[in-house]
Amino acid sequence: MSSDRNSRPGRSPRVKSLLLGSVFALALGGIVAGESVVFSGSSAVAQNLSAPPVSAQAAQPFSFADVVSRVTPAVVSIRVKTDEVAQADDQGIPNIPEDSPLYDFFKRFGQPMPGMPGGGGRGGEQPHRYGMAQGSGFFISADGYVVTNNHVVENAEEVTVVTTDGRELKADVIGTDPKTDIALVKVKDGKDLPHVSFSAGDSRVGDWVVAIGNPFGLGGTVTAGIVSARGRDIGAGPYDDFIQIDAPINKGNSGGPAFNLAGEVIGVNTAIYSPSGGSVGIGFAIPARTVETVVKDLMDDGKVVRGWLGVQIQPVTEDLAASIGLDAAKGALVTEPQDGSPAEKAGIKAGDAIVAVNGEAVNDARDLARRIAAYPPETTVDVTVFRNGEKKEVKVELGQLPDEQKVAAAESSGKAEPxxxxxxxxxxxxxxxxxxxxxxxxxxxxxxxxxxxxxxxxxxxxxxxxxxxxxxxxxxxxxxxxxxxxxxxxxxxxxxxxxxxxxxxxxxxxxx
CATH class of the missing domain: 2.30.42.10 (PDZ domain)
Structure with a gap:
């Protein structure tokens, strides 16, 4: 029997009692198959379900029935067979860095601990076993491409896509991008499948949003709310730019879509802020523009290639701005250009404040990282730096972002007259x-x-x-x-x- 990654067989009920602190909890799970949904006013099986838009007049009664009946057939459940030994250490912690913002959550809430049923014992090897994880996703093409979260299919041995009419389709993982938590899956021999498309524009704060998923394994469930905020940074990765929504997103919605009233995908549900593990009205979705860019790269060669400037940076605080003569606490301060990096070759120096890229103002260090990553390698960009009280334009040909960055800590000791x-x-x-x-x-x-x-x-x-x-x-x-x-x-x-x-x-x- 399949279950969510956080509720595998053999898990002690005591785990639930540990949900005490406020954490960013991954919302794992998917749609239970078996529900049959009829297309609204259409006989075309492979129709793009995001069109036509729902008229403003039709939305006035605050009924979401039309858009839900049209897009639900494109939303799927994803069942994943995982190798638990490959993904966990001897304390039942997934193989993620200890400085990751998700490490503490998994250590406390997400996995079996030593001494609990299903947990590993100290000093001994874990028995080889497989687990079942479950998540949501949605078709974006008639031939079977499915978008979901990276954490849903991570360490997958087998992937099965289950449609709303009960079909079980074997699938392969095409590629993943852990930095944005996006994954692309494709069903084998996909043909004439219902699908949806991404919204071309940005959603506004206050816009209606409809989330479809499988919270707590109850079956295909729809929730609605509004966009509460944009540009949220929750510390999940280097390119955080989440849409915050108040449509309930519980365990089971990860990888599921958030729709606007036109039936277009505005984001992919990925996380919640919760003191209890359940929804408290603060959910986060990866914006459609980010997902679409990542998916295009994954379709090309199964990986995401990003531009690389090659600088260590930090935010510009009020104190730092005053010390270098900058009018406002904006931009990103270069602490060091990396050896041999594009930045070093172009003459960017430690102490430079990067305030714009191609004429567009840089708000902070994270904003700079997102802007540079959006350009492909070998792109030449104009970087505006503030140096010695003046602004200067520097042309930089971007490199390719390295796959891994090693972080080491060093300790020093010794004696000297202070x-x-x-x-x-x-x-x-x-x-x-x-x-x-x-x-x-x-x-x-x-x-x-x-x-x-x-x-x-x-x-x-x-x-x-x-x-x-x-x-x-x-x-x-x-x-x-x-x-x-x-x-x-x-x-x-x-x-x-x-x-x-x-x-x-x-x-x-x-x-x-």
């Missing part, structure tokens, strides 16, 4: 003498209530630059701070290395 800056609440020593590398000045002690700690400096951080000038001893840090104060600056910009990560910190200065 120099104490009491007004800032920190002590400094040359990094080389403290065993913290060959460059910069290391923070050896920190007052947790001092100015430096308040702005995010930590013990063990290495200060590489002060106001754009490299430093190698505490005296040079003091000189840089003194000069900035003499110039009347409110803050001074420090370039700091924490482990292997680089960032900028705006340190406030006392008024003279």
């Amino acid at each position: 120099t104490t800056l009491k007004d800032l609440g920190l002590s400094l020593a040359p990094a080389a003498q403290a065993g913290a590398g060959d460059e910069g000045v290391v923070v050896t002690r920190l007052d947790p209530e001092g100015k430096a700690a308040d702005k995010g400096l930590r013990q063990g951080d290495v200060i590489l630059e002060v106001a754009g000038h490299a430093v190698s001893k505490p005296a040079e840090v003091q000189a840089g701070l003194r000069k900035a104060a003499e110039e009347g600056r409110k803050a001074v910009l420090l370039r700091v290395r924490t482990g292997d990560n680089l960032r900028f910190v705006a340190l406030p200065l006392d008024k003279a």
Whole structure:
């Protein structure tokens, strides 16, 4: 018997009692087959079900029946046979990084834990076993292409698509994109299948939305609501740009479509915010324009290829904007161009604030990442940087985003005579003498209530630059701070290395 990935046979009922904290919970599940739905006013089996639009007059009585009866045949249930040993570690946690925003959810709520039925024991190997997962999806072509979530088909051994009239169709995973949680599946020998299309325009806050899925395994279920917000960042990935909707999205809707009143797909339901695991009216869908772009790439060669600038960046805060002379806290601050990257070759430097791409303003660091990723490799773009109080145009030929980025953490230790800056609440020593590398000045002690700690400096951080000038001893840090104060600056910009990560910190200065 198939079940949701979060409710496999043998799961202890105690797992449900652990649902205590507010989390972003993946809404796994799909449609139970067997319901037969008749096309509304059509005899064409392979009709594109998103057209024609429902008239404004027809929508006045607030009935969604016409659009629902037209598009429901294109919505499917996806049943997945998974290799549980391949996807879980010895504590029953899926093989995802510990710094992932979903790691804590799965650790606490999503998988069996040691000592629970179905959980692995410590120190021993798990028995090889298979599980069944279930999700929703929808046809986008008459020959059987199906869109769903990556987390629905991840680690799939077998995939079966179940239509609303009860047919079970074997399918293959064409490609997945974990960064946006989109996957493309295709049924074998698909022909004359009902399908829907994506909306060409953006939905507005306040627009009606209809979600179709299989919450809690009850069968094909329809919920309705409105678009509550756009551009939501929930920390699920580097390209978060979710549509927030209040149509109930519960376990079983993942990969299912959200429709407008014209029967067009405005998004793919993927997550909910919930204190209990059930809907509280805050759901998130991946926008149609993002899904459509990803799907086109997956159709081409089964993978998504994105443009790559090659910079480490951080948001521009009010303090950082003041320290570099930028009028508003907008754009993305470059902490370091990566070696050999397109950015380095084009002359982009650490301390540059990227404020526009091809003339379009960049709001923040995440906005820059999305904009660059939207361009294919080898595209030349005009990047506007703010440097030394002036804007400058830099032409950059984008590369291809690497498949994986390794993140490492380094610890440093050693002894050196520290120099104490009491007004800032920190002590400094040359990094080389403290065993913290060959460059910069290391923070050896920190007052947790001092100015430096308040702005995010930590013990063990290495200060590489002060106001754009490299430093190698505490005296040079003091000189840089003194000069900035003499110039009347409110803050001074420090370039700091924490482990292997680089960032900028705006340190406030006392008024003279």
